[in-house]
Amino acid sequence: MNAPDRIDKIIEIPIAGTPYRVVDEDGWRQLMVMGNDASMHCEMLIRAPDVMASRYARLMMNALPFPPRLDDILLIGLGGGQQTKFLYRYLPGTRLVTVEIDAAVVDISRTYFMVPPDDERLTVVVDDGGRHVAAHPLCCDVLLCDGYDHTFNVPDSLAGEEFYRACERALRPGGVMALNLDRRSDAWRAAHLRLLRRIFDSHLELPVNENQSILLLFKRDREQDYPALLRRAKRLDELLDLDLASFIGSLEHRR
Known part of the structure; x- marks a missing residue:
């Protein structure tokens, strides 16, 4: 097996008095439980902390x-x-x-x-x-x-x-x-x-x-007013960029 081109720098911060630790790796920050490498509760893109990653x-x-x-x-x-x-x-x-x-x-x-x-x-x-x-x-x-x-x-x-x-x-x-x-x-x-x-x-x-x-x-x-729902979804998409209008459209199509 070839060696990786780069090794990500990992910084681990135990939070004293709690079961938690914070782990920084490759630009991401994760909230994890002590002693459990499969315990991620949430993550954050450090350069864009308001982005929803999950x-x-x-x-x-x-x-x-x-x-x-x-x-x-x-x-x-x-x-x-x-x-x-x-x-x-x-x-x-x-x-x-x-x-x-x-x-x-x-x-x-x-x-x-x-x-x-x-x-x-x-x-x-x-x-x-x-x-x-x-x-x-x-x-x-x-x-x-x-x-x-x-x-x-x-x-x-x-x-x-x-x-x-x-x-x-x-x-x-x-x-x-x-x-x-x-x-x-x-x-x-x-x-x-x-x-x-x-x-x-x-x-x-x-x-x-x-x-x-x-x-x-x-x-x-x-009862749901789908035209009104779609209008609200489109207005929200201008703010949130979540493609909510497509979601509402799919519901109306399945109705």
Whole structure:
């Protein structure tokens, strides 16, 4: 085997008092768990920290055209803040609240992943996401839930009927929840979908890979107006460059 033309410089930063480490390699920064080389929670392109690198995170943005307004977005789970940073930069007319249970993750995200400080548009709250959602009905137009801990498990407070009913109540009419769903097993996924169908008006599943899906969960106040959806998607594409119009067009074609 020929030797590689170059060897990437790797810098590893352990975060004392936490299970996390930050790894810089070949222009990318990753948040990983100590002692586990397959434990990447998020990554950031260092020269463009507001870019969303993860396909699943970009798929979650497909929720954005559906609500009639985008005044408020609630995010559960911060991690390296890729969705928070992206929305903060490109949707200047939208207020963001991000809820993160681990204060150490908030410190890491701001020290190493360039999450901006709180201001009139952004608030990062250290709290349990389930408790926060239950206390804030009708607070948001979009709810993005990506609440996995350092073991890649979902806390009990972010699963189950009580949590999802609170999420449905947190959405304003016409609002949408995007859920990062680990498809642990066919039986587990099927049971989860049965539960969600009892709570939300409808859902749409967007596969990421064989082990992961994004679920869009709708709180509709009327039937979808596809011409209006397409207009909103095109306006958002001018800001976000996510090709949302093609996504909406594909839904209308399949209708």
